[in-house]
Amino acid sequence: MAEPILQLKGVKSGYAGRLVLQGADFVAGKGELTAVIGPNGHGKSTLLKTISGIVRVSEGEISLKGKRLDTLRPDQVVAEGVIHVPQGDLLFPGMTIYENLMMGAYLTREAGSVAERLERVFTLLPKLKDRRNQVAGTLSGGERRMCGIGRGLMAGGELLMLDEPSLGLAPIVIDQIYEVIFDLRHAGLSILLVEENAERIMDQADSIHLLDNGRFAWTGKGAELMARPEIVEAYLGA
Numbered sequence: 001m002a003e004p005i006l007q008l009k010g011v012k013s014g015y016a017g018r019l020v021l022q023g024a025d026f027v028a029g030k031g032e033l034t035a036v037i038g039p040n041g042h043g044k045s046t047l048l049k050t051i052s053g054i055v056r057v058s059e060g061e062i063s064l065k066g067k068r069l070d071t072l073r074p075d076q077v078v079a080e081g082v083i084h085v086p087q088g089d090l091l092f093p094g095m096t097i098y099e100n101l102m103m104g105a106y107l108t109r110e111a112g113s114v115a116e117r118l119e120r121v122f123t124l125l126p127k128l129k130d131r132r133n134q135v136a137g138t139l140s141g142g143e144r145r146m147c148g149i150g151r152g153l154m155a156g157g158e159l160l161m162l163d164e165p166s167l168g169l170a171p172i173v174i175d176q177i178y179e180v181i182f183d184l185r186h187a188g189l190s191i192l193l194v195e196e197n198a199e200r201i202m203d204q205a206d207s208i209h210l211l212d213n214g215r216f217a218w219t220g221k222g223a224e225l226m227a228r229p230e231i232v233e234a235y236l237g238a
């Protein structure tokens with residue numbers, strides 16, 4: 001594996017009266033595509049929210065390139081280089097693509113960095129450039145997802161966390177979104193991807209981690225997962 005970018009040790013977190021992550025140990029490699037899979041409700045979104053600092057850690061440690069994140073506020077986690085693209089995009093529907101993208105850079109003071117990032121986002125996601133003045137509420141599902149990813153990239157981080165990017169999209173659009181995600185990995189980003197279903201990322205993911213009731217129950221490559229039909233059957237409903 002590549003050198004670690006993100007590490008979780010014995011992380012416990014959850015909501016009032018409900019512990020969701022119950023001692024999660026996990027490593028994501030720098031420049032790699034790391035996938036977290038698992039059934040609904042077992043804590044995948046909570047994992048990303050905990051890394052982002054939105055859900056607080058009650059026990060354990062999270063570190064990015066060796067630096068502790070779990071003591072930081074969400075805005076400080078962003079400043080450390082963690083991008084969180086939430087489930088369902090959460091765009092501002094009345095704003096244009098351009099305005100949504102600019103909201104992603106709200107913590108960045110230097111106009112030069114913002115302009116550079118915008119240029120990079122437009123190069124990586126040219127559709128957004130073509131439609132920069134279109135209001136987000138009128139975009140197709142795939143365009144919205146791209147805008148959500150682009151807005152995340154405007155924060156300028158190096159670990160991109162995506163919560164179910166295929167959710168609610170038609171198969172052909174899912175393929176397009178995954179092409180974008182694979183391109184971003186090739187452009188040097190480290191990607192942490194949460195998906196209910198492993199099929200699309202099986203061949204591309206550098207490592208796949210199965211989250212079962214708030215703990216990581218299995219880790220391996222796509223081919224190794226396919227060689228474990230009992231896991232596929234029990235967790236992925238195949």
Ligand SMILES: Nc1ncnc2c1ncn2[C@@H]1O[C@H](COP(=O)(O)OP(=O)(O)OP(=O)(O)O)[C@@H](O)[C@H]1O
Pocket residue numbers: 015016018020038039040041042043044045046047196
């Ligand atoms: N804000 C909240 N308050 C209380 N409980 C919550 C909250 N958010 C999530 N939960 C609960 O925490 C558990 C884990 O939810 P989480 O969203 O992390 O699962 P998931 O694996 O991402 O599933 P999904 O893909 O359906 O979102 C669920 O039982 C859920 O009901």
